[in-house]
Amino acid sequence: xxxxxxxxxxxxxxxxxxQREDGTALLYIDRHLLHEVTSPQAFEGLRLAGRxxxxxxxNLATPDHNVPTTQKERAQGVSGIEDETSRIQxxxxxxxxxxxxxxxxxxxxxxxxxxxxxxxxxxxxxxxxTLVCGDSHTATHGAFAALAHGVGTSEVEHVLxxxxxxxxxxxxxxxxxxxxxxxGVTAKDIILAVIGEIGTAGGTGYAMEFAGSAIESLSMxxxxxxxxxxxxxGARVGLVACDQTTLDYVKGRPFAPQGxxxxxxxxxxxxxxxxxxxxxxxxxxxxxxxxxxxxxWGTSPExxxxxxxxxxxxxxxxxxxxxxxxxxxLEYMGLQPNQALTDIRLDRVFIGSCTNSRIEDLRAAxxxxxxxxxxxxxxxxxxxxxxxxxxxxxxxxxxxxxFVAAGFEWRExxxxxxxxxxxDKLGAGEHCASTSNRNFxxxxxxxxxxxxxxxxxxxxxAIAGHFIDVRQF
Amino acid sequence: MQKFTQLxxxxxxxxxxxxxxxxxxxxxxxxxxxxxxFGPNLFDELRYLDEGYPGQDASQRPLNPDFVLxxxxxxxxxxxxxxxxxxxxxxxxxxxxxxxxxxxxxxIAPSFxxxxxxxxPKNGLLLIQLDEAVLDRLFAEVAASEGYRLLxxxxxxxVTTPSGxxxxxxxxxxxxxxxxxxLDDIGITLQDAQAIKDYxxxxxxxxxWIFA
Numbered sequence: 001x002x003x004x005x006x007x008x009x010x011x012x013x014x015x016x017x018x019q020r021e022d023g024t025a026l027l028y029i030d031r032h033l034l035h036e037v038t039s040p041q042a043f044e045g046l047r048l049a050g051r052x053x054x055x056x057x058x059n060l061a062t063p064d065h066n067v068p069t070t071q072k073e074r075a076q077g078v079s080g081i082e083d084e085t086s087r088i089q090x091x092x093x094x095x096x097x098x099x100x101x102x103x104x105x106x107x108x109x110x111x112x113x114x115x116x117x118x119x120x121x122x123x124x125x126x127x128x129x130t131l132v133c134g135d136s137h138t139a140t141h142g143a144f145a146a147l148a149h150g151v152g153t154s155e156v157e158h159v160l161x162x163x164x165x166x167x168x169x170x171x172x173x174x175x176x177x178x179x180x181x182x183x184g185v186t187a188k189d190i191i192l193a194v195i196g197e198i199g200t201a202g203g204t205g206y207a208m209e210f211a212g213s214a215i216e217s218l219s220m221x222x223x224x225x226x227x228x229x230x231x232x233x234g235a236r237v238g239l240v241a242c243d244q245t246t247l248d249y250v251k252g253r254p255f256a257p258q259g260x261x262x263x264x265x266x267x268x269x270x271x272x273x274x275x276x277x278x279x280x281x282x283x284x285x286x287x288x289x290x291x292x293x294x295x296x297w298g299t300s301p302e303x304x305x306x307x308x309x310x311x312x313x314x315x316x317x318x319x320x321x322x323x324x325x326x327x328x329x330l331e332y333m334g335l336q337p338n339q340a341l342t343d344i345r346l347d348r349v350f351i352g353s354c355t356n357s358r359i360e361d362l363r364a365a366x367x368x369x370x371x372x373x374x375x376x377x378x379x380x381x382x383x384x385x386x387x388x389x390x391x392x393x394x395x396x397x398x399x400x401x402x403f404v405a406a407g408f409e410w411r412e413x414x415x416x417x418x419x420x421x422x423x424d425k426l427g428a429g430e431h432c433a434s435t436s437n438r439n440f441x442x443x444x445x446x447x448x449x450x451x452x453x454x455x456x457x458x459x460x461x462a463i464a465g466h467f468i469d470v471r472q473f
Numbered sequence: 474m475q476k477f478t479q480l481x482x483x484x485x486x487x488x489x490x491x492x493x494x495x496x497x498x499x500x501x502x503x504x505x506x507x508x509x510x511f512g513p514n515l516f517d518e519l520r521y522l523d524e525g526y527p528g529q530d531a532s533q534r535p536l537n538p539d540f541v542l543x544x545x546x547x548x549x550x551x552x553x554x555x556x557x558x559x560x561x562x563x564x565x566x567x568x569x570x571x572x573x574x575x576x577x578x579x580x581i582a583p584s585f586x587x588x589x590x591x592x593x594p595k596n597g598l599l600l601i602q603l604d605e606a607v608l609d610r611l612f613a614e615v616a617a618s619e620g621y622r623l624l625x626x627x628x629x630x631x632v633t634t635p636s637g638x639x640x641x642x643x644x645x646x647x648x649x650x651x652x653x654x655x656l657d658d659i660g661i662t663l664q665d666a667q668a669i670k671d672y673x674x675x676x677x678x679x680x681x682w683i684f685a
Contacts, residue, residue: 017669022647023645024645055673065503085504088506128680162662166647166661200558257685268679268680321556441518446499
């Protein structure tokens with residue numbers, strides 16, 4: 001009998017084109033997603049070398065990072081983008097995709113959106129695939145038992161030209177989360193708690209598989225939220241085994257196999273789980289029932305605490321490096337040691353990003369908001385759906401009306417305030433309850449102060465004007 | 474890609490853990506469709522006292538005198554000493570592009586984030602991992618001695634300090650080969666074009682929906 005293997009081992013083995021003597025392998029890439037920011041230099045490289053894409057059908061593109069999200073600016077399509085450099089970048093993606101014949105969902109196509117929302121929504125992300133994109137949040141797609149990770153622009157060009165990457169196999173890390181989540185606690189809180197536990201470099205060098213009853217009971221949206229932020233724990237790859245929830249989500253989507261091929265695929269995909277007895281290099285266990293809603297207080301995703309907690313005191317740091325990081329973070333965030341998280345007042349609220357802009361996220365926020373008003377002290381509350389199709393679905397359910405009635409702005413799809421490459425950004429010193437993934441200095445705007453939370457927690461914070469435990473809301 | 478063999482480089486210290494790629498090059502500069510010109514905006518939010526945006530004349534901006542790279546003694550630095558988990562966060566290759574454009578040829582740290590670790594050597598930027606305790610010592614030596622340089626020998630995988638101490642480092646043989654010879658990976662991979670085609674033929678039987 002063959003050696004028991006982890007899910008990562010299986011995905012790796014199935015894609016090795018050639019094992020090389022130096023310990024690296026040539027790994028085949030099934031799907032390549034592209035967006036406007038990290039692809040122009042790769043296309044230029046292809047042109048300069050006189051190369052063309054190896055397998056056109058593997059590629060799928062959509063603009064997301066730079067696109068404006070107001071209806072007014074979107075009305076004219078790409079030519080209406082006011083920021084010239086953003087417009088040129090989106091136009092360049094259009095021109096490159098047209099020239100090379102790559103399928104692209106352009107700016108006002110209803111299928112356009114954040115690349116990590118679009119791929120799964122279209123069935124372009126499938127179990128068992130290797131999938132890369134020039135974006136670190138490509139880890140998202142691991143929720144489908146796909147080996148997915150972010151790459152730089154040189155590797156974007158490499159995949160375009162060869163359909164392969166030169167890789168070295170990573171180690172296996174298991175995050176085991178068993179038990180039942182408390183009501184009001186979500187996938188976002190699980191992953192923030194994991195990052196708080198193992199730190200922002202805890203997964204470096206590993207493929208990180210999430211398993212256990214708490215993970216199994218999550219929807220695909222929840223699993224995507226978790227895998228999305230594996231990179232925030234240092235792991236390029238997040239993974240969840242394929243099960244009936246996965247198959248039910250994938251079936252019938254435009255790029256998914258149909259008919260006889262569906263039956264063949266389903267049989268193949270059912271083996272996409274870690275074998276019993278397979279050995280992980282490292283195992284971390286969490287009790288789902290003990291996880292509270294989480295709020296990040298600092299400038300790294302590991303600087304996170306349960307809502308009942310406080311901002312830490314640098315005097316309690318474990319070493320000098322951590323003490324310095326905490327002192328700097330508190331200064332940047334304008335917070336005091338031992339301050340209660342519920343005392344942090346918000347200037348803006350952002351519901352969106354590849355972490356939390358899917359229909360389930362919008363529903364979770366809308367439930368909290370329904371019949372209430374955004375606090376008058378909050379300058380702006382934004383909802384940015386992850387794709388045109390998510391927006392359409394939300395509107396069909398009347399969620400847009402719930403948000404607008406409460407005082408939220410209802411926007412067009414894109415990355416928006418998660419990284420503030422478009423006009424949606426924080427002012428210096430402003431605190432934001434954000435459903436995004438990174439609270440780095442300046443990430444959401446120069447001098448902006450980001451607090452990472454779940455959609456339900458962001459919604460409750462918008463109403464209260466400060467952080468509040470959504471379980472008691 | 475610029476080849477890397479030996480370098481006797483001036484060293485600048487960045488004493489901060491978890492330096493993310495947003496900090497190395499902020500997002501507003503990612504709108505460029507070129508690979509060059511990012512140097513003036515390397516560590517933009519730390520280097521300048523005002524908010525940066527594309528197209529500014531960097532020479533007219535107020536410098537942050539406290540930031541290490543603005544200090545006269547570190548002008549012309551080619552080696553950056555850094556702390557753990559350097560290059561975490563976003564996959565933007567603009568980060569190594571900015572470091573190289575600024576003039577850095579090597580970064581020495583106790584650990585690097587995975588994606589940055591992949592991206593840097595493809596641009597001729599050598600990443601050297603040394604123990605935290607060794608880094609502590611190097612940080613102290615740099616602070617104590619103006620004009621502190623390190624002699625880096627990639628073929629021998631050794632760093633020599635001004636006092637003659639020799640520090641060995643690990644290096645992936647493939648990355649080393651590419652750096653020393655200034656090779657780009659695509660040409661190397663395309664030597665295996667037939668193996669890739671054979672793989673596709675095999676897989677089209679097993680997983681035909683991938684190739685539909």
